Each structure stands twice: as structure tokens, then as C-alpha cells.
Amino acid sequence: MNTKSSLANELKDKEYRHAFVASQIRIGLPLQCRALREGRGWTQPQLAQAANMSQPRISEIERPGERKLNIETLLRLAEAFDVALDVRFVTFRDLVDAADKLDLDKFFVNSFNEDLADLENEEIWAKAKHSLSSSAPRLKEMQDDLSEIDAYVLGPQKAERMDNLRKMPSSILCGNTGNQLAGEGEKGLCA
């Protein structure tokens, strides 16, 4: 919250700031409820059925300021949407910041199953990352081992030997001598 903002100025009045808190519930929650329902592609009757309420009651709940929403009603709606409900005491600053950041066009609260799937995906990814990072030293060791084997098998004069082989006539190369050379690791030159 910006202390110079017009809202901060209004909140200096105690009556207003407590009315502001109430308005987040009376005005803000109905609009959130509608956004949640529309986000799931539900009609009012569908939400009514899920919450075990009548459709006219849902219609009332979604009208800003129409009715006082009690905790029981909110809990039933939370259960219908399968989302959590967070009721707690906070600073005015936190409340104002949350209200400012709320963007109903992007407002979507995952249901438990969607939340769980996200969580599981995050865990799988975290494990994969951990596994990769813990494998890195071993991979480096294996790479070093392979380099050593390569050097041992092919020898330090590999390039020179390859040049000599290329200069030889193919008839010699593919004869006994060539086969002996090829047997040392240069197969494929006769192909």
C-alpha cells in the first residue's frame, strides 16, 4: 500500500477502514464467486446443485452487497468449488495489497485435484532435477574413464597411423597386412 494513495488517506478514518474490510466481503466475494463459477464453466443451477443450495440463492450470492455472507455459506461454496477458504486477521496493508492485486479476469482457484496434480508434477520435476545434479559428478568420472580408454586403445599415434594407412594401395590394405592393421582397430577402411 502506498501511504500517499487516496485509499490510504481514506483508511485514516476508522469508520471507513472497517467498512472497507466489510466491503471486501460484501462486494468482493460475490464477484469472486461469479468469477470462480464462470472459470469452471458452470451455470448457476450447476453450482446450486454442487453447493446444495437453490439457484435463486446462488443468484443472490453473486449480486454485490445483496446479502450478508456468513462463514457457513462460504464454507459450502468452498466445498462446492473444492477450494480452500482463508479467513484470518491481517493488517490493513495486507488487505489493501491483496485487493489491489486481485484481477478477476485472471482469477482462478485450482480445485484440490488440480492442486494435487500440480504439486505432484512439481515433486517429480524436483526429484528429476535432484537426480540429475547428483549424477553429474559420476557422469564426469565416466567421461574421464572413457577418455582414458580411448587414449589407451587408439594410442597417441592414431593420426599418424591413419595417414599411413590412407597412403597405402587398397589391394595391400585389404590383403593380409591390411587385415592385420584393420584388426588393430581400423576396421571400415576396406569397406
Next chain:
Amino acid sequence: MIFCDKVVKWRLYEYVSPLERHSITEWRNGLKTAARKADLDTFLRIQVKIRDWVAPSVKPLSGKRWKGLFELRWKSDGVPHRIGGYFAAPDEFVMLIGFTHNANKYDPSEALEKTILQRKRQIQNGEASLSEYKVIFGQ
């Protein structure tokens, strides 16, 4: 105002009378209780962040005389509160008058019958002007 530029999708304007009276600001400041002021502020603060304005928060006024006019709707202290106006552009709403109504009684009484139509006409004729309404934010 970086935050607002990102999230706010609507610009609100209010009718300013030939005597330079800001219709919505004055109506808001004259509301009877802090609760009504806070509800109005919260309603507009959320509404300007919603791309699609749909019922029940926004409805067209019914009747030929009011064609093209809409009302923003919420209830405060058990009383229906309305702001009447029209869309000036896809993301601009002009607020002409704020009023309440209970059991078909409007306050002010001629809000719909006379004032809203008169004000719209005055703006079209250039007799009155518009001013951007500053929605109350914390940032």
C-alpha cells in the same frame, strides 16, 4: 501507476456540470455512511479490472427513452445503489448520475425520468463536460 496500467481495463468518466460540479464525486462524498462509501469504492475498484461487464453488476436501462443507457448495480446497507451512464468507447464508461432506489422510489427522485437524459444531452451539446473519475486504489 505501473500496477494500474497492468490491471485496470476501464476508464471511468463523470459528468461535470456547467457549474463545475463533479456528479459522482459529490454523490459519493454525500453518501450517508462510511459503509456506503466503502462499498462504492470497492465496487468500482473491482469493476474497472473486469474486462467483460455483465449482469447482475451492469444492466441496460429498459425502455425506449433510455436506449443506450446502462446502470452499474450493487446494494449497500440493504439499499440498491446505482450509477447510470453510457459506454463512450469499448473500455470507457461515462457516469452521469448516482442514485438509490427502494420500492420504486428514486433518490434523487428525477434521476431517471429527467436528470440522466438531460445530462447526456448536455454532454452531447457541449454544455457540460467530463472528467476522469479517480478510482481509489492503495497504490
